[in-house]
Amino acid sequence: MTTIGSEDSGSRDGPKHLTLRRELGLVSAVSLIAGTMIGSGIFMSPQLVLSNIGSPGASLAIWAACxxxxMLGSLCYAELGTTIRESGGEYVYIMRTSGQLAAFVCVFTSVLVVRPASMAGMSLSFAEYAVAPFYPDCPPPPLVVKCAAAVGIVALAVVNCLNVRFSLSLQTFFLVAKVLALVVIVIGGLVLLVGGHTGSFENAFEGTKLGISPIGVAFYQGLWSYDGWNNLNYVIEELKHPELSRLKVSGLSLH
Known part of the structure; x- marks a missing residue:
């Protein structure tokens, strides 16, 4: 989400350099972070966490720890973003602290492995939900799911390249839709609990798998669902008042 403007470097006829327009406000920043965090992972990972850790009680403990x-990582990034006001996220921070080689290795693995794999997982999850209504009696064909995922990736890329404000409005709209979906799920669970369906909480930790592998995989699935708390720092130069956002986030975190 990059919008380019120009600023004079000294005189009217002197050289000009490109800068990023500050178009992200506090609401847009919160929507960017929350909209990225509340994605396909939160709808798919709970069953994987539960199946790997083996019990409802341990599953809730894993989610709380994640x-x-x-939260601790986001507070650290809030401080870094207001101290080093350069877009790029961890690439800029590693380059400032550990040098160009370490920063190059970080961005190289991120561009070729980490980001593509994460985007592929999220887009495939979205595609499975998107095409499921067209195949009510059977699983959707893998080719259809992959095509729908590719269309989703291309559509998002086009929207982000065309206009920043429109992409932010779209992000806010989908954020509201996802929050409403989660509210429906939470309310449904509370209704079941009030109705006496508490069997899962009896001997809640029975069957817990204490091995390194199940706990590690459960943590991986949980942290993948929480992923996205660092995305605002990639566009920190486009934020209007980074210090105000930090104060708001810190205040919300302490209460």
Whole structure:
């Protein structure tokens, strides 16, 4: 989401350099982070966490621990974003602290492995839900799912390249839709609990798998669902008042 403007470097006739327009406000910044975090992972990972860890009680403990880690990481990034006001996220921070070689390795693995794999997983998850209504009696064909995922990736890329404000409006719209979906799920669960369906909480930790492998995989699935808390720092130069956003986030985190 990059919008380019120009600024004079000294005189009217002197050389000009390109800068990023500050078009992201506090609401847009929150929508960017929350909209990225609340994605396909939160709808798919709970069953994987539960199947790997083996019990409802341990599953809830894993989710709580992942939430604490994500919160601590986001607070650290809030400080970094207001101290080093350059877009690029961890690439800029590693380059400032560890040098260009370490930063190059970071961005190289991120561009070729980490980001494509994460985007592929999210787009395939979205595609499975998107095409499921057209195949009510059977699983959708893999080719159809892959094509729908590719269309989704291309559509998002085009929207982000065309206009920043429109992409932010779209992000906010989908954020509201996803929050409403989660609210429906939460309310449904509370209704079942009030109705006496508490069998899962009896001997909640029975059957817990304490091996390194199941706990590690469960943590991986949970942290993948929380992923996205660092995305605002990639466009920190487009944020209007980074210090105000940091104060708001810190205040919300402490209360």
């Amino acid at each position: 939430g604490v880690l994500a």
